[in-house]
Amino acid sequence: MSYSGSYESFVVQREERRLSQRRAFDKQRKVIAEEEDYIRRNIAGQNSKQAKGRRKRLSRAPRLSSPTAEEGSALGLRLDVSARGGDQVAIARGVTLEVEGRTLISDFTATIQRGDVVGFVGPNGSGKSTFLRALMGERDVSSGELRVGGSVQASYYRQDMAQVPMDRTLYDVISDLRPQWERRMVQGHLARFGFSGDEAQRRADTLSGGERARVALAMMVLGRANFLLLDEPTNHLDIESVEALEDALGEYEGTILLVSHDRAMLEALTSRVWILHERHITDFPGSFTEWEEQSREREHAAAVTAAERESLRRVKEHKTTKRRETEGVESRAALREVRRRVEDSEKEVAALEKKVVELTALLEDPELYTTREGTAKSLLAGKELDEARRKLDIALEKWTAVTEQAEQLSAT
Ligand SMILES: Nc1ncnc2c1ncn2[C@@H]1O[C@H](COP(=O)(O)OP(=O)(O)O)[C@@H](O)[C@H]1O
Ligand SMILES: [Mg+2]
Structure with missing residues (x-):
């Protein structure tokens, strides 16, 4: 692909991301305004209790950051590598991962080489975060081997950002990582991530999602790791910060394993894609753009x-009906019964097909991933989708069976 081609698509993707974040932000602002209005109107009246409940919930709800950050607040983000590290950065051999007896990933083998930028995609709840945790040695694999390579220094950006210690001030968080730094250096570092003056004394548990994400990045920069494991790092960031991160990752000389739903970022960065689908990871040896092209073709074929x-x-259905019409009186009752079952079965298939379409549409809405509730919702919807697909398979089998039965009955 030519440079201009991919650059154009890169610009379009960035623009789309801005629009979608703007829409999500505007939508949230509207919802908040409506809630505040309700609370104002009801706080002293008969619905006071409910209004107070809503006020409490509203105060706790995570807020999206404005898509346009204030001027001059762009992140001072540069990701350096302190040591080159080995050639084999991560090794998976016959890895099977389970949670509570349920298999998430089955028999996966791959090696991440130095310099690879792997985009790791798959439905919510499919096991991407669990895989990253297992790779970091924080949980066991059920079978196989999963580890980072020799002399690899990994830095792990968690989806829940739990690497940011909650009970410390921002100043302490940074100072713990750089004990030799003088006060103004710690403050200077924090300022580059948008925390100036007194803000350095805030405790991490008072931070919004977006603020915590910026602290997580400020910590990551200090790690100077040669392998970054990033689990949905853009979830809480405003556009300016997302772009700063994207640029910094583009310049980064180490190896990256990136879980993300941000197509612009995946397209801009990845040299290789892992697609987790129904417990199987496909290791695609090309960019995300190339993967998308291939899967579009495949989707077309599937359609x-x-x-x-x-x-x-x-055609089959039509035949069945035809035969029914020529049926003798004595088997009418039996045929009616089977026909009823065919109808029921068809209804069931239609309902499940509808559900699959709806859930797929829901999960494809990028706005879903912009809030914590949305992410929780998507987890649930992902599970429901798996369940609906499984039921649909069964319903289709059943439908085939009763249809055949009906055909046999009409043939006799
Ligand atoms: N510690 C755990 N105990 C039980 N279930 C878990 C645990 N961690 C994750 N899960 C479940 O494993 C599945 C995969 O979760 P996760 O790895 O977070 O998916 P993804 O990151 O792909 O969205 C989900 O169904 C989740 O509920
Ligand atoms: Mg996850």
């Missing part, structure tokens, strides 16, 4: 196959 299957089903 064609589905359409063919549907028309076959219609």
